[in-house]
Amino acid sequence: MAGEMSFTRVLIANRGEIARRIQRACRKLGLESVAVFSGADRDAPFVVEADHAICIGGAAPADSYLNIPAILEAARAAGAGAVHPGYGFLSENADFAAAVKAAGLVFIGPEADAIARMGSKIEAKAAAEAAGVPVLPGYRGTDQSDARLQDEARALGCPFLVKASAGGGGRGMRLVTDLDDAAEAIASARSEAKGAFGDATVFLERYAPRARHIEVQVLGDNHGRVLHLGDRDCSLQRNHQKLIEEAPAADLPEALRTDMRAAAVRLAQAIGYRSAGTVEYLYDPASGDYYFLEMNTRLQVEHPVTEAITGIDLVEWQLRIARGEALTLAQSDIRFDGHAIEIRIAAENPAENFRPETGRITLWAPPAGARLDSGVKAGSVVSHHYDSMLAKLIVHAPDRAGAIRQAVAALDTFAVGGVGLNLTYQRALLTHPDFQAFRHHTSGLPEMLPGGWNEPDDQGTALAAIALHLNLSPANDSPWQSLGGWRLTGPAGRQGMASYWHGSSDEPLRVGGGKSQLTVMLLEGQSVTVEAPELNAGRLSGRANGVPFSRVAHVERAEACWRVHVQTPAGMTTHQFQVLQDRHLRRSSHQAAGDDTLAAPMPGAVAEIRVAPGDRVAAGDTLVVLEAMKLLQSLPAPVTGVVAEIYCAPGDTVAGNAPLVKLYPENQT
Known part of the structure; x- marks a missing residue:
């Protein structure tokens, strides 16, 4: 063979x-x-x-x-x-x-028939049942009529999920907590499934509200042997997308762990599986039960954590199995050493509803001593055409607490410029008490971050403002001769202050002082003072509250603003500032384009246009749906009025700030 x-x-x-x-x-x-x-x-x-x-x-x-x-x-x-x-x-x-x-x-990879069988969630669950693997109660029948689905929904009771049979990644999925909403949920799940996967078939399944996501790695050869390589926990998720994965799954009863692993091997053997694959489960800690979720017939994003604790190269074995080689390992040969954690590094801004970040990477300095599987380097262009995940950071330690400490330390020394990353968000999740105490679950983010997400601490903003200030103030020059945010207030008898507008705020931060000391006046009336401030070779140094510091600070010119990437106690943060010239240009641009024109907030592809010329819309109504990095973003009307012109069509690729829809404001109609 x-x-x-x-x-x-x-x-x-x-x-x-x-x-x-x-x-x-x-x-x-x-x-x-x-x-x-x-x-x-x-x-x-x-x-x-x-x-x-x-x-x-x-x-x-x-x-x-x-x-x-x-x-x-x-x-x-x-x-x-x-x-x-x-x-x-x-x-x-x-x-x-x-x-x-x-x-x-x-x-x-596996044979085509195994991929097809496991690709249908309905067929996969039938195969799991036949192999003696527990599945969630629900309806997986071929009768897809509205009447039958609603009858089954009433019999199943709330809460339950409507799920696309061909789905994945949360698309074609709806949670129903009130039977009165069942019909609408079924219809919308069908529509999304048809559009995303070309198959409108759905099924119903009992919803486990506080479940953990556990998966077992399997490896099969062409000679009938199937092994498991342990388990992983992938419970920390946002919109059904995994954020942080770890191996082994901690805090599992050993008898349950053994049963999950054996069930995964049985299922793989039953379908004649070869190559690397993953059997995924939902585990309900309250009842102690687990249920088959799906089988991924491919290499998983999170495979490195299994490699870390087993020492087995999964991709190497995929290649060897494909060449016809038999597994040379016995199940008893596989040992599990320590604990590994993987963090997905994505080009997105969690503080702005996870808005995708695009552009050219100007600084890429990953941490030493940790595995980094990366697709980019300094100079790489991050495009809106593809997924936002750029890299995966993997750490390995003797125990889970040590792995968390290593992961946090690695994020703290991860320096990047050109695009913003989700580093501070992932750091906040790693250090959250619920994650550290294993209280998190697949739908637990709203409990962990009930107020949503904001970039941490004012000190980071202040340090970023100082870094920009020093970058715009040439050494040994009078501040009155430098450009940027300086206001010439000296002749009026007041100390010169520089004004910088942070983010979307219309109120500026003010920075004043000289070589020996700079003070940042924040919007909330607080201030941060840095003594002996210096920006040299990409590092900001000085003394804050008498304590010396030296941090990476990368200042660059972006489109119509300055972008500062600075290390803070909360990790590597990204800040955008405008100076006076930028504000003037912005006003001129707004006057030219008009506040009545919807513009693209970033490069992307027009997925949907929800209005036509002549339609009356209210401020905030969705006019256009833009797709960037596989995410859909609804773009709202800037004002109430009537649609005057539409400058794009579905499928168009548009640049950032490109005009999309012009409105006649209500007071002009």
Whole structure:
């Protein structure tokens, strides 16, 4: 069998950090790698580092990373003998796996029929039941009529979930807590499932409100052997998207852990599974019960934490199994050492409803001593076309408390510039008492952060303002000769103060003083004073409250503002400031465009236009839905009025600040 599946060159049908991860495993086994890339990724690290690289289409995923004919043609042109799908994109597409095999290539993953069977949530749960794996009560029948679904909803009782059979990532899912809402929830879940997956089939399932998300890693070969490589906890989630993962799953009864692992192996054996896969469960600590959720027939984003505690290279074994090799390990050979945590590093702004961040990375200085699986480097462009996750930070320690400490320390020394990252948000979750005491669950973020999320502490804002102030004040120059935010108030007998507008505030911060001392007057009337302030070689130093400090501070010019990335006690924070010139330009721009025009807040693709010329709208009504980094954002009307002109169409790619819709304000109609 190994001879029949031999190959020396692997095409990686993916991008970013997972493409680089697979390249490392290929080099380890002496295999050549072939990168396929879109026009937007031409200079990306995974392209530069590949042994061979072929452009397969435009920036949009449909034109490149989801383009099966183009990928197969690239494999033929490059002389690849196998295809690794990574995760996301086509990794769980049974048609792609079948097409790879039909082209005479080896698909590095399970058989197409296993992917199809587990890809249908309804079929997967039926297979789990047949293998003796517990499933949640619900309705998974073929009768999809409204009457039958509503009858089943009444029989099941609230709370329950309506879920897309072909779904994932929370799309096509609705929570029903009142039976009067069931019909609407079913209709909207169907509509979203049809649009997202091309399949409107849904099922109903009992909702476990305070459940934990536990998963078991399995590895199967072509010779009938299946092993488990332990378990992970992925309960910290936002909108059904995992944020922080860890292995092993802590605070589980050992008998339950043993049963979960054995059930995962039984299911994998029952479907003849090969390669790496993950069986996912919901665990209800209150009842002590667990239930099958789904099986992921691919490598998981969080696979590094399993590698850390087992010492087993999962990607290497995927390649070896695909070549026909038998697992050389017995279950008793697998040992679990310590505790590992993975933090997903994403280009987004949690303080602004997780708005995606795009642009060019100007500083990329990850922490030393921790594993970082990254898809970017300094100079990389973060595009709106793809997922916002740029990297994964993985730490390993003898116990969970030590792993948390290592993770926090790593985030505190992670320096970045050019785009904002979710570093301070992830740090806040790691240090939250609920996470540390294992009180968190899959829907627990509103309990952990009941007031939502705001960037921490005023000191960070003050330090960022000082860094900008020093950057705009050339050494040995009189402040009255420097540009930026200075106001010439000296002739009036007042101490000169610089004004900087932070974020979206219309009230400025004021910075005053000289070389020996600078004071920042904050909006709340508080002040922060730094003695002997100095900005040198990307570090801000001085004494705050008599205590010396030295922190990374990266100041750069962004579009119509200054951006400052500064390390604070809460981690690496990102701040945007405007100076007087920026405010004047902003006013001129607003006067030219008019406050009655909706503009794109960032680059993206127009997913939906909800109005037509002549429609009357109220301020705050959604006019356009913009897609950026796989997230949909509803853009509201800036004023009440009538739609005058629409400057875009669904599918258009628009630049940041591009006008989208012009309104006639109500007082002008």
